[in-house]
Amino acid sequence: MSTPPTPSDATRTPSGLHVPGYVRDPDTHPPLDYPEYGSTALRHPKRPLTLLPHMLTEITAPVLGQDRLGELDHDLTRQHEEEPQGQRIIVHGQVRDSDGRPVPHTLVEIWQANAGGRYRHTSDNWPAPLDPHFTGVGRALTDAEGHYRFVTIRPGAYPWRNHRNAWRPAHIHFSLFGRAFTQRLVTQMYFPDDPLFFQDPMWNSVPDPKARERMLASYDHDATEPEWALAYRWDVVLRGREQTPFESEEEILEDDE
């Protein structure tokens, strides 16, 4: 593993300030225009994206701390007087960057459907019951080694109207900040062996089948707690730092001029 650039790698020149940027990872992500997901039709830009060189605003981000968290935000089974229905699970993992470095003390937000596949949201009105003991929202900070841990229930699959007999595989929405604006990521975690992937445009929108697998949690027997809860492990990888910040910033700016 090479040594990461640090703020001291920033370079002052007579005209300004160079800072190390972040690796671009366009091959990982779904396209904004993806006809199989009907709602993208009117919500994707037609003009090509303009390359934004990474400068100070892009390599920084809010440093969010414990004050954003309530005491039980990490445990979605204890946010009401009684426990929610469903299979109790532990979801845990490590947030790293693409150089393998842990991303410590960063905010992880999750939201999900209940065990019957229904969200506590005014627009979700398909005929599955709401659970009075489940909100479906959690927050946690990663620890010094980038680890996060939630206790929740396994969400159900649910139908939607994208195509005939469309069903979303069970998933948990994740939102991560990382330490830079460039690292911001909102994604979904899926469960192994779900039979619904073949017809799910969200899953299939990720072009590389190997990249799809990176949205998949794995059953973790070591973290499973006897007579209490099954565990799933899901690691998240955010973009890492560029190794040659000076050159790449120059190239990007010259390309644009």
Added chain:
Amino acid sequence: MSTYPTTPSQTVGPYLHIGLPWPDGPYAVDEDVPGALWIRGTVHDGAGATVPDALVETWQADPEGRFDHPDDPRGARAHPGFRAFGRCPTDASGAYGIRTLKPGPVPGPHGDQAPHIDVSVFARGMLNRVVTRLYFPEEEAANAADPVLNGIGDPEARATLVARREEDGYRFDIRLQGEGETVFFDV
């Protein structure tokens, strides 16, 4: 050199409102801080319809162009009462509002960048966020010298990044597609 491949993005979906908004999200600055202003706007789709299920996030420097972040080589510096980060879901009419301070100029590799705010838009129907930048209409000289604005050849496209002055702040409408489409960045 990347050792570990990154995790793909997925849409926030139609139920983002249960998970992402914060009660204090629209307030990047405390109410009583001098100089506080509103950034308001509406998000539109390619048919001109408003987008009621989007989330707008903003990130910016403080009025002196500084960041409260360890990777700012000038040193992290907090501005009292200022979070620098705003987050607001669009309402039923597609509108959002962020209460914040006007940022100062920020150093770039070839001189100062004009005051700007980085803006992310997440929504149902978007498999990844889109990113744009907000600039200020009264900063004509700084905008004319800004490396990012100058990277956009078409003046009409460039104009989509400049907010409009309003009584208590600025208006910054976002058009995801079609006529007047906002310039979005590969970040």
